[in-house]
Amino acid sequence: MLIYDPAFDSFHSALRQYALLREAKSPIEVEAAQIMDFYLLYPEVFVDFRVSPKFKRWKSYSKRQKTPYRNASGSKTSFLSFCTVFNVATSLLVAKGFLNDESVERGSLVLSDNGNALVLEVPRENMLSRGDGFLEALVEMYFAFGLYGKNGLKARSGLLEYKNDVV
Numbered sequence: 001m002l003i004y005d006p007a008f009d010s011f012h013s014a015l016r017q018y019a020l021l022r023e024a025k026s027p028i029e030v031e032a033a034q035i036m037d038f039y040l041l042y043p044e045v046f047v048d049f050r051v052s053p054k055f056k057r058w059k060s061y062s063k064r065q066k067t068p069y070r071n072a073s074g075s076k077t078s079f080l081s082f083c084t085v086f087n088v089a090t091s092l093l094v095a096k097g098f099l100n101d102e103s104v105e106r107g108s109l110v111l112s113d114n115g116n117a118l119v120l121e122v123p124r125e126n127m128l129s130r131g132d133g134f135l136e137a138l139v140e141m142y143f144a145f146g147l148y149g150k151n152g153l154k155a156r157s158g159l160l161e162y163k164n165d166v167v
Contacts, residue, residue, distance in 0.1 A: 013089035
């Protein structure tokens with residue numbers, strides 16, 4: 001049996017990155033985008049994310065989610081494999097002019113101003129949002145918690161090491 005997993009498809013990853021940046025409407029650090037994108041693909045592992053009371057409903061949401069044919073068991077291992085594809089997709093978006101290459105070198109994702117961005121229309125409802133608000137909640141959490149420190153996305157997710165971050 002052949003099973004397709006969008007987590008390991010660089011073109012699908014590129015479309016998700018683009019949609020995520022359009023939702024955020026401002027620059028996002030690469031590691032934060034990786035974490036948010038991972039939870040979009042595997043919402044069922046969000047149950048392990050430490051949330052504040054404001055976002056508690058999303059933990060129960062994640063318990064109800066089932067991802068057919070895909071399993072993110074061993075989340076850290078799956079996440080590290082996923083990041084490789086994510087970085088390839090970032091390079092693809094830079095090469096095609098959708099992302100600002102200087103900002104990527106500095107560690108953040110910023111949509112390009114050159115007009116190419118208008119060419120790419122992402123069917124957000126079909127790919128990411130599902131109409132449930134999870135994408136919007138992830139972006140809001142990023143802006144509420146940040147990425148670094150013991151209360152940032154890295155620490156709350158447990159997917160990336162945060163103890164050596166300069167805060």
